[in-house]
Amino acid sequence: MSFTNPALLAGAALFAVPLIIHLLNRQRHKRRPWAAMEFLLRAYQKQRNRLRNENLLLLLLRCLLPIVLALAVARPVLQSAAGLLSGGGTVHHVIVLDGSYSMGAQQSGAPSPFERAREMVGRMLDRFEQNQNRSDKVTLVLAGVRPRFLVRGDLDLATARNQWFTLQRPDDASSELGEALLQVADALEEAKDPDVQIYVFTDLQARSLGKALHSGEPSAAAELVDTARDACERLQKLAGAQLHWIDCGPFADSRVGGVLDNAQITDLRIEQPVAIARTPVDVVATLRNRGQAKVDVEVTLEIDGGEPMRKIVSLAPGAEGEADFQVAFRELGRRRLRASLQNDALSADDERFLTVLVRDRVRVLLVDGAADEDPLRSYHYLWEAILDPDPTLLPTFAVEAVDALALLGGRAVPKDYDVTVLADVDRINQQAAAALQAALQAGRGLFVCFGDRTDPDSYNLHLYAAGDGIMPMRLGTPLGGKVGGSLVRTPTMLHPEHPAFAEFEEPVYREILQAIPVTGWFSTSAGTLREDSTVLANLTDPDQSPLLVTRDFGEGKALFLTSAIASEYRADRWNHLDDPMVAFPLLHGIVKWLALPATDPFQVAVGAELSCSVAGRPENIELQRPERDGGARVPVGGEPRPLPGDRFQLPTLRDTEHAGFYTVEMMLDRDNGKEPLVLPFAVNVDPDEGDLRYVAHDEARQALSLPRVLTNLPAAADAAEPSDSSELGPTLLLCTLLLVLGEAALARFVSMRRS
Numbered sequence: 001m002s003f004t005n006p007a008l009l010a011g012a013a014l015f016a017v018p019l020i021i022h023l024l025n026r027q028r029h030k031r032r033p034w035a036a037m038e039f040l041l042r043a044y045q046k047q048r049n050r051l052r053n054e055n056l057l058l059l060l061l062r063c064l065l066p067i068v069l070a071l072a073v074a075r076p077v078l079q080s081a082a083g084l085l086s087g088g089g090t091v092h093h094v095i096v097l098d099g100s101y102s103m104g105a106q107q108s109g110a111p112s113p114f115e116r117a118r119e120m121v122g123r124m125l126d127r128f129e130q131n132q133n134r135s136d137k138v139t140l141v142l143a144g145v146r147p148r149f150l151v152r153g154d155l156d157l158a159t160a161r162n163q164w165f166t167l168q169r170p171d172d173a174s175s176e177l178g179e180a181l182l183q184v185a186d187a188l189e190e191a192k193d194p195d196v197q198i199y200v201f202t203d204l205q206a207r208s209l210g211k212a213l214h215s216g217e218p219s220a221a222a223e224l225v226d227t228a229r230d231a232c233e234r235l236q237k238l239a240g241a242q243l244h245w246i247d248c249g250p251f252a253d254s255r256v257g258g259v260l261d262n263a264q265i266t267d268l269r270i271e272q273p274v275a276i277a278r279t280p281v282d283v284v285a286t287l288r289n290r291g292q293a294k295v296d297v298e299v300t301l302e303i304d305g306g307e308p309m310r311k312i313v314s315l316a317p318g319a320e321g322e323a324d325f326q327v328a329f330r331e332l333g334r335r336r337l338r339a340s341l342q343n344d345a346l347s348a349d350d351e352r353f354l355t356v357l358v359r360d361r362v363r364v365l366l367v368d369g370a371a372d373e374d375p376l377r378s379y380h381y382l383w384e385a386i387l388d389p390d391p392t393l394l395p396t397f398a399v400e401a402v403d404a405l406a407l408l409g410g411r412a413v414p415k416d417y418d419v420t421v422l423a424d425v426d427r428i429n430q431q432a433a434a435a436l437q438a439a440l441q442a443g444r445g446l447f448v449c450f451g452d453r454t455d456p457d458s459y460n461l462h463l464y465a466a467g468d469g470i471m472p473m474r475l476g477t478p479l480g481g482k483v484g485g486s487l488v489r490t491p492t493m494l495h496p497e498h499p500a501f502a503e504f505e506e507p508v509y510r511e512i513l514q515a516i517p518v519t520g521w522f523s524t525s526a527g528t529l530r531e532d533s534t535v536l537a538n539l540t541d542p543d544q545s546p547l548l549v550t551r552d553f554g555e556g557k558a559l560f561l562t563s564a565i566a567s568e569y570r571a572d573r574w575n576h577l578d579d580p581m582v583a584f585p586l587l588h589g590i591v592k593w594l595a596l597p598a599t600d601p602f603q604v605a606v607g608a609e610l611s612c613s614v615a616g617r618p619e620n621i622e623l624q625r626p627e628r629d630g631g632a633r634v635p636v637g638g639e640p641r642p643l644p645g646d647r648f649q650l651p652t653l654r655d656t657e658h659a660g661f662y663t664v665e666m667m668l669d670r671d672n673g674k675e676p677l678v679l680p681f682a683v684n685v686d687p688d689e690g691d692l693r694y695v696a697h698d699e700a701r702q703a704l705s706l707p708r709v710l711t712n713l714p715a716a717a718d719a720a721e722p723s724d725s726s727e728l729g730p731t732l733l734l735c736t737l738l739l740v741l742g743e744a745a746l747a748r749f750v751s752m753r754r755s
Contacts, residue, residue, distance in 0.1 A: 018062035054750050061743040068739060072732035090135040092153065092193040093128075095121055096180055098202035099144030101348035102689050103170040105203070105260060107250065114170045116248040117201035120713050121164055124199075129157050139187070140164060143180035144171030145607035145657045153191060171657040172348050172606045172628065174686035176210035177202060181231030188238055196241040197714075203249030204257070204700055204709075206693045212703045213695070232704045244714045245706050251694050252711045260692035261291030263315065264349035265299070267687075268339045273502065273592040275358045276396055277329055285323045285339040285352060289315035290691055299323035302338045329358040334602065336661055336680050348628075349690040353661055353682035355602045361398035362595045364388075365417040369424035369453050371403035376569040379423035379449075382578060386587050397591065407432045414439035414446070415645060418595040424451030424564040427458035436463075436470060438645030441554035442615065445594025446470065450522045451564030451574065452478070464528075470558050472533030472551040476523035479545070480574065488517040489539040491547050498536055499593045500550065500559065503585030512581050520574030521545065521563040552598040554644075555613060559590060602681050610653040610681045614640075616668035617648050618677070626660020626683070636664070659685045 103114040111119070121140075128136045138160040140151040150163040177200065188196055202208055212228040235243050251258045267286035275281050285299050295315050300308045301323075311323040329335055337354040344350065364387060368380045375381055380401035387397040404425045406412040414420040415438050436446055448471075450459075456475035463471040480489070491514055493501065504510050523544050529535075533551040535542040550559045565583065566573035577583060601612040621636040638651030656662065662681040667674050697709040 018059060054746075058743065058746060058750065061739055061746065065736065065739050065743065068732055068736045072729050072736055076728045076732070090137060090155075090193070090195065092137050092139065092188075092191070092196045093124070094139040094141070094184060094188065094196060094198045095124070096141045096143060096177070096184060096198070096200045097121065097167065098177060098200075098208060099142045099167075099170045099173055100175050100205070100208060100689055101170055101172045101685060102205045102207070102346065102692060103203055104348060105250065105262075105346045105692060107260065107345045110250075113203035113248045113250065117246075118164070118167060120201065120246070120248065124713060125157060125161050125164060129161070139184075141180055141184060142167065142171075143175055143177050145173040145175065147180035147183045149183075149187075152187070153193075172659045172685045173657065174207070174606070174689035176228060177208050178210055178212065178226060178228035178231055181228060181235065182226055185231055185234040185238075188235070188241065194240045196238060198235055198241060198243045199713075200243070200245050201248055202246070204247045204251070204694050204697075205249065205691075206695050207689060207691060209695065209700065209703055213699075229704050232706060236705075242714075243706070244710055245700070245704065245708075246710045246712070247697065247700075248711075249694050255697040255709075255711075257694045257696040257699065259292060259694070260345055261293060261295075262346050262349070262690050262692050263287065263289050263291065263295050263297050263341060263344055264346070264687055264690045265339055265341060265352040266320070266349075268337065268352035268354045270354075270356055273499070274362055274396070274595055275329055275335075275356050276362075277332055277358050277360055279395060280326050280328045283325045283327055283337060283339075283354075285325075287313055287315060287321045287323065287341075288687065288690075289317060289319055289321075292317050297341050300340050301325045301327075302340075303327065303329075304336050305338075329356070332358050332360060334358075334678075334680055336682070338661075346690055346692065348659065348685050349687055351659065353659065353684055355661075355680050355682045359418070362396060362419065362591060363417045364397055364399045364591060365412060365414055365420045366399055366401040367404055367407045367412065367420065367422050367425050368401050369404055369422070369426055369451065371401070374569070377567055379564075379566070382565065382567045382583075383421065383423065383587070386580075386583050387591065396588075407435070410435065415442045415444055417444065419445040419447060419591050421447045421449070421591075423449050424453045424566075426453045427455045428462045429458075430462060433462040433465075433469070437554070440470065440556035440558060441643060441645045442613070442647055443555035443597035445556055445591070445596075446553075446558040447561070447590060447594055448558070449561045449564035450475065451566065452520070452572065454522065454564075456522065467528070467530065470553050471560065472530040472549055472558075473546070473560075474525040474528035476525050476544070478520060479523050480518070480520040488519055489521075489545075490514055491516060491518060491537045491539065493537050494542065495534065495536050498534075500536060500548070500590050502593065503589035509581075509585060513586065516576050516579060516582055518547070518563050518575040518577075521547065524562075555597050555599070557594055557596075557598050559594060602679070604656070604681065604683055606659055606683055606685050607656055608683070610656060610662055610664075610683075611650050612679065613643055613647045613649050614666075614668060614677065614679075615647055616670040616675075618650060618666040619669055619674075621650065621664060621666045623653060624661075624663040624665065626658055626662060628660050629658040656683050659683050 097117055104112050106112040136157070137153050137155045138151055138157065139149065139153050140160055140163055142148045142150060151160045154160055184198070206213060209228050232243060235241055250260060264287070265285055266288050269284055271282040271284060283301060285301065287297060287299065289295055294317060297313055297315060299311050299313060302308045309325050311325065313321045313323050315321050335356050335358055337356060339352045341350040366380060366383050368378055370378045371380065384399050388399045402412045408429050408431065410431055414435050420436065420439060440446060459471060460474050463469045464474050480487070493510060493514060496504065496510055504513060518539055521539055524546060526544055529543055530551060533549055535546040536548040536550060539545040539547050547562055548559065550557060563574045565575065565577045568578055577586065604610065618640050623634050623636050625632045625634065636651055636653065640648040640650055643649055650664065653662065660683060662683055664679045664681070666677050668677050700706065700709050
């Protein structure tokens with residue numbers, strides 16, 4: 001039994017009033033003997049029992065009146081016997097809400113699937129709050145970027161409502177429901193509630209069901225994966241559990257599924273590997289029409305929020321297209337690019353974000369192993385002629401040449417350059433190896449070319465370091481000989497699509513490269529090639545005669561050429577890779593690729609973590625959230641982590657449920673003082689979620705092994721009054737009236753008898 005107004009039960013204490021009056025009236029008087037009273041006492045003894053019973057009955061009626069009246073005003077509710085025997089009849093309502101961005105699709109002003117789901121969830125919580133006779137607890141799960149239990153088995157409906165109220169829009173996520181349902185199954189199996197109602201609100205987009213749609217195929221059945229179907233079967237096997245799958249999508253009423261038209265931006269990129277200030281670059285936005293009708297879309301490109309550029313692109317049904325913009329960046333640093341379409345039914349994939357690091361030049365430190373020779377025979381002569389012949393005509397590279405002693409003595413600092421080239425440097429010491437490692441940790445590039453001057457033992461000692469150093473293999477002995485004096489080999493491109501070969505797009509240039517004679521090279525010791533390395537080209541076999549080997553180290557990349565490119569003025573050169581038909585595309589492509597970090601931390605997908613390293617200790621770190629997430633500015637907690645080379649890793653930012661620019665601002669504490677730093681991160685949606693294909697109810701039932709698919713709340717959640725309880729207030733008021741009448745009649749009767 002429960003009470004609507006339990007505080008009013010205190011009025012029952014008024015039963016003590018008639019009891020006190022009764023006790024006061026029982027005061028004893030002094031006894032005095034009187035002969036005439038003897039006859040009267042004998043008569044009184046005959047009537048005493050009757051009078052006492054009448055008084056006790058009146059006392060009982062007068063005590064019951066305030067008790068019954070207080071109970072009536074408190075409005076007690078009596079649960080059914082079944083509910084009492086089951087421990088109170090608590091029902092656990094588990095609400096799973098699809099939070100992928102397809103739930104935000106909206107057409108012709110109609111509510112989106114997410115809005116329809118919120119309305120149904122809100123109506124359900126209203127029913128629970130209005131019917132205080134029932135005992136309900138709520139679990140609220142958002143299946144967005146990751147499954148989030150906003151409320152877990154809470155009996156306080158106000159908490160559930162507050163969390164529900166914060167869900168104003170779906171995440172910009174692309175997720176299957178299977179993971180969220182499996183976590184719900186784990187939680188319910190642990191809780192072991194006797195009565196569980198599970199509600200899954202989704203738009204029935206085909207992608208949200210994931211592998212469950214194909215679980216009947218032999219190839220998929222062989223995979224040991226848990227699908228949404230597996231989770232549904234686990235939930236339905238729980239004792240006392242009911243699963244309600246509720247379609248709130250655009251085709252819910254028809255129940256037969258369908259396709260919504262949607263145009264989207266699937267990619268935004270620059271065509272050139274690096275962006276140089278005041279040098280034109282092509283910015284390309286890739287578009288896709290996922291609808292069934294031809295569309296003309298207007299693409300807008302903004303740079304740092306400035307004046308937009310526009311282009312119109314026609315897209316056939318199901319076709320892709322590109323909008324190409326030519327821009328020239330005037331300011332150095334990391335610039336923000338945003339491409340957008342006019343909003344259609346699904347706005348989340350109508351934007352694409354990109355951050356581009358704009359440099360004045362690609363700074364190259366060339367450590368010339370032949371700096372003491374004739375200038376025409378030096379490597380400096382060759383590299384400047386290829387990369388930096390005229391700064392006014394090819395303002396992409398800036399080459400600074402030093403001799404080997406500058407690197408070995410610490411006068412040249414590799415981390416101050418984008419790419420460091422060791423051109424046939426004879427030896428390496430510990431100080432130089434540490435400087436090269438610090439540069440790679442900072443995201444710089446390293447290009448090592450071995451030639452006839454190279455001492456392999458020095459490199460094996462300091463750069464290979466028993467497999468823990470920068471070098472991915474242990475150098476062996478030189479093979480081959482001088483040009484014209486040994487068997488000629490030619491390179492074989494093992495990964496022609498690798499970005500280092502970006503300048504060899506045309507097949508004819510690949511054929512030219514693979515026809516270049518190579519007569520001398522360094523072998524590698526058998527079994528020493530690291531698994532995390534990649535052989536891009538080889539001469540005889542990839543293991544012992546690689547020509548180009550690359551691997552990532554820290555945030556940077558290292559590339560090793562086992563046959564150094566020498567000037568044509570050297571008769572003893574090992575190859576003809578200095579041929580302009582090969583040297584220009586090879587070295588330009590390699591250096592541009594090495595100038596980029598191994599992974600770009602500033603371009604991530606929704607839900608990914610944000611972090612990067614900076615050249616100094618960061619202080620007062622703040623995060624500006626994107627417009628789609630409200631644009632709030634919040635401080636960033638956590639301590640930066642120190643890294644080798646006087647660098648620090650920023651605290652990890654994990655809350656990236658929406659697309660846009662996440663801008664981190666800080667003060668860097670460096671040796672020359674404190675300086676401000678602004679780093680924008682571009683976070684983008686998964687364009688595949690924009691495939692707005694919806695399955696029919698029958699197909700969903702078969703794929704998920706469901707008894708039915710609903711389009712509204714089931715009776716278990718939408719009932720106005722519970723059927724297993726009744727209110728006793730009116731009955732108790734009637735009992736109070738009868739007690740008043742009974743007490744009055746009995747008092748009158750007793751009074752008349754005693755008069």
